[in-house]
Structures are given as structure tokens and as C-alpha cells.
Amino acid sequence: MKSLNAIVIGATGATGQAIVAQLLEDKAFNSVSVFVRRKPNIEHEKLIIHQIDFSRLEDFKDLIKGDILFSALGTTLKDAGNKENQYLVDFTYQYEFAKIASGNGVNQYSLVSSAGANENSFFFYPKIKGKLETSVKKLPFNIIQIFQPPILIRQPKLIRKGERIGIKIFSHLNKVGIFKSQKPLSVLVLAQKIVAEIKSTNKVKVKIYKPNDLL
DSSP states (O other): OOOEEEEEESTTSHHHHHHHHHHHHOTTEEEEEEEESSOOSOOOTTEEEEEOOGGGGGGGGGGOOSSEEEEOOOOOHHHHSSHHHHHIIIIIIHHHHHHHHHHTTOOEEEEEOOTTOOTTOSSHHHHHHHHHHHHHTTSOOSEEEEEOOOSEEOOTTTOOHHHHHHHHHHHHHHHTTSSGGGOOEEHHHHHHHHHHHHHOSOOOSEEEEOHHHHO
16 A cells, blocks of 8 residues: 555544544554644644645645545534535535545545534525535545544543533433433544555445444
8 A cells, every 4th residue: 555645634632633643643644634723732854734725725735635635624504603614614614625635636635524414404504515415526536534422521621511411311321221422532542443444455345334334
């Protein structure tokens, strides 16, 4: 397998941090270019940091080059402040970045989506996640892998109060055999699965990984 050059967006988030850590330690990857709004507190000989304005992606077009794009960008309605801002992060920025990458010859795309993603959903969050999935499938990547994890167990310093409660509830339900497909999943395990699947030789053009595939 040739040495690969990875591109990561969402590198400062919980899942993104775990993916970057995996890539930096993986000998299959020659370089890891992260595109961020704020610089992460990490240094590594393989790490290339591009601090950019996602609202002006065309200005950075020539930097978006590599073999594989890992997209783990996302926010919450609370952090975004309103639905318009959340839509910008969870759909517009990710889609526009993916479109530029595919146009620049990046041939593999790995998207962290969400369980229940559905563009026809009545609910806002799964609706925009579903719309993003549908839109990126039309881009000219050779390989597209979409991961739909259940509730994620983030790093201790990043986990939110609501997530702690949700994890406890689902963990208790799982013990009695309820909602087994929604068993909470560590971001570390998810990152390991994502990187392993990227290197797999048994690939199809578009593959979606449901919660059961990740647990």
C-alpha cells in the first residue's frame, strides 16, 4: 500500500481528535493535513495545520489536496446559536469542502454522519445529516464511506452533561436487552474502525456503516 496523504476537517472535535491521533500513529499515512478554525494544541512531524475561514473556502482551494478526506465536522444547536448557523457547519461547509476536494482529485471520502440520518426526517438534525449524505454521494469520489454511529462517548474533557445522562440511560437499557443497536460507542473505537476501513482492500463505491456495523 502506498503512503497516503490524509485531509481532516473537524479535527478539533471529539471524533476528529481521535481520527487525527490514529492517522498520526499509522505508518500507512505519510502526512495529515488538518483544516481548522482554531489551531489544535498538538505537534507531530506528519501534521500540517491550515487555519482557515470556512466561509471563504475558495481562497484555500489549492491547499485541499491529498488521497483521503476525513470529514468529522459538526456542531450542536446550542453551540451554533441557531439553526442557520448549525446548517452552515453541518451541511454547507462540509459539502463545499468535499466538492473542492473531489474536484482536486481526492479519491476517497470518509464521512462521520449520525444514526438516523434521513433527509426526509421531520427533525432538523437528522434531516441535515441525511441531506449531506445524499449530496456527497453525487460527488466524483472513487470511494465513499459513511459512518452513522450511535451516541458517542467522548473524551472526558469534551463530554457534555446531556451526553453523560444519555449514555447512562442507554447503558441501563442495553443491560436489559433494549436498544442494543444504540449502545454508546467510544470515539476511539469509532476512529479505529474508520481508519481500518479506509485501508481495507474490500471496498465498494458507496458503503454506509450503521450502528450495528460499528459495535
